[in-house]
Amino acid sequence: MTETHSTRNEPPRSEEFQFSGDTLLTKIKEIIRAGNVRRVIIKNEEGRVLIDIPLTLGVVGTLLAPQLAAIGAIAALVLKGSIVIEKEAEIPPMVTPSP
Numbered sequence: 001m002t003e004t005h006s007t008r009n010e011p012p013r014s015e016e017f018q019f020s021g022d023t024l025l026t027k028i029k030e031i032i033r034a035g036n037v038r039r040v041i042i043k044n045e046e047g048r049v050l051i052d053i054p055l056t057l058g059v060v061g062t063l064l065a066p067q068l069a070a071i072g073a074i075a076a077l078v079l080k081g082s083i084v085i086e087k088e089a090e091i092p093p094m095v096t097p098s099p
Contacts, residue, residue, distance in 0.1 A: 017083045024075035024083070025068065031085055041084040042074060050074050050081070 019027055024042070031037055032055070040053045051074060053067050 014084055014086045019083055021075045021079050025072050028071050036087050037085055038088055039086040044078055044081045
């Protein structure tokens with residue numbers, strides 16, 4: 001797993017996971033349930049992007065069904081690859097000095 005962190009002026013942080021075909025759909029569902037995900041990118045062994053799914057806070061349930069069906073089809077065809085997840089940048093809380 002590769003993880004990069006960002007600050008306010010940098011792009012969102014990302015993580016990359018390796019998968020085999022039979023674990024792809026399970027891993028995607030687990031990642032989406034964890035929340036805080038902006039985009040999911042699935043790549044084959046050569047690093048070619050197979051699917052790029054932007055996610056928004058309002059996307060849940062039946063709105064994800066077509067994307068999950070596409071991911072299931074990819075899982076049937078691809079033996080190994082990687083999942084790249086872009087997450088919202090975590091902004092530390094602002095500290096205001098007390099008077």
